[in-house]
Amino acid sequence: MFENSLVLLITGTTVLVLAAVALLLSRKRPPTAMTVARARKNFYLRREWLEAKFFQLASQSGKPRGLEWVDVDFESAVSFARDRSTGRLRALVGVTIKFRAVEGGGMEDNPNVGNLRAASAMFFHDGTEWSTDGKAILNLNPTQAIEHFSRELELVE
Template sequence: MAFVGIGRATLEYRETASPTGIRHRVWTACRVLVTMKVYVSSTGEAEPMISLPVLAAILGLGAVVVMVTAIPLARWLQRREVAAAQTSFTRQREALEARFFELAAISGKPRGLRWVKCDWQPLVAWAREARTGLITVFVSIELHFEAIEGGDMEDVAAVSTVRDACAVFHYQRGRWGTGGKALFNMNASDATSRLQGQFTPLE
């Protein structure tokens, strides 16, 4: 009786009186060895045919394949995230605009002025924040203020002047949010060009 070890499993071949049966079983054992790519030691234990250098080469090739495919995959995932963010913003825009005005009006900026009205413009610019990687959208707005009674701006004639600005929104963990931050004296496209070191424009 012969034993062939493959890992922890043991295949048992019982020799029969028939020469044909013996040849068949020997041939079957050989095919198993070739398929499993193992040697049979004198103790009946299986030993790998793949040497350490060959194994290292295979692992190295696998690492190269991962590196080659990782960059295109990452870019595809980023494009997918941007598309989802843009769709989500369009659906929620009205609620986000209301939230922006609510937070901006209580921010105390600009000093001595009260937020009266915010006219939302169609121009928007998409970007990714360099430090955090968050998708960001700048939305052009026109702001109307009035002076707070007893404040420093009460007698300033320019208070009634409509101001160009852009509202800032961030996309994080699948949700849009805003802190009510406005960038004054610029529209959405100006924001991406003036803040090149902080934001990377998106298509």
């Protein structure tokens, strides 16, 4: 009986130690200066495609409710940040968004619908390439967005 308990204890401890080691090894290390430079260059090379993808996904999101995305004007400046939990890079680009009310969406009578909206478009690097999910941080420029989400993001110089 004692031997079975000892074997179970040793086996359980070994499994826990191996799981901990695997978890530590799987965590992503922060990008080096070389990989940051490469990622920046890749962002600029793919920027036109990324902007088109952002607009496509944002337009299909149904957000904000009752509004349709008409146009997005992207600023030229890009702010790069690092996700504190994963170490992965993010790129934020200031945008000006034009919406129009969706017929029957409840926003037709809102006089502010036609106002241009400032926001930050978010792009992320998965370790290999840049992508986007079409999400915008409304009412914040990239610097403000990084400051606002300082628990999750840190500026990359």
